[in-house]
Amino acid sequence: MSELPPIVDLRQSQTALKVQRGVMRLLRQTYDMCCFAEVPLANGRRADVLGVGPKGEIWIVEIKSSLVDFQVDRKWPNYKDFCDRFFFAKPPELDPDIFPAEEGLIVADGHDGAVLRHAPETPLAPARRKALMLKLVRLGADRIHTLMDPGPK
């Protein structure tokens, strides 16, 4: 268990952490999506927030805290291979028009969030959903287990 990813990525900016908190509250409270932060995916990327709905729906939210943060990322479309809906999330001060008009968009701060534009649905293939669910079950269990028991002293 020593190589588990930390729940909070210390490389994240304070702004991104606030947006993450607001996004997770929004998804949990308004959409009944249970949320993980920092989920490693099979393609080598990490999803900032990944929510799982009551019927197994999977949403991924990619946080962009600045214009340059968005501009340098050319691989964000790859997230769509791992979710039914994909959203960008931004802090309130960032211009919403920098994001592609056809993608979902969330605004959030450290307290709450709101969906500015809902994301189109592109359902996952059943085999990929099943594999992803298994991975998430084991990720969640390991993260909690590590917190409960950091291991033999």
Place this chain on the structure above:
Amino acid sequence: MSELPPIVDLRQSQTALKVQRGVMRLLRQTYDMCCFAEVPLANGRRADVLGVGPKGEIWIVEIKSSLVDFQVDRKWPNYKDFCDRFFFAKPPELDPDIFPAEEGLIVADGHDGAVLRHAPETPLAPARRKALMLKLVRLGADRIHTLMDPGPK
């Protein structure tokens, strides 16, 4: 998220908590089972330890810390409806012969554990496994989320 079960059940005895720790270490390290503690099941009971293997195998471990603890529980067979393998777990000082000879048995303390008798496999129906996996994904996400963000102050 206010009604989430705590990760550690304060009603548990110190002995049971030590056995739980040893069981979870054993399952994680030796069998690659990622473990949850205190998992509420659809039948109203809670599994002391529930492990999920790399192929989605589900094991449930019921901890009995004393003879009376075992004797008063007449509903343990119900756990078998929610797992592929079922084990009892006991502290080292408890007589292994009090447990049914046809059931799996683990001995554990606060440091480690060992399988004394492996459990027979009774595979879950696919629909129940799928429903259980979804429930576990959401349980894990919520437990971590609550730790990350206890909610708006």
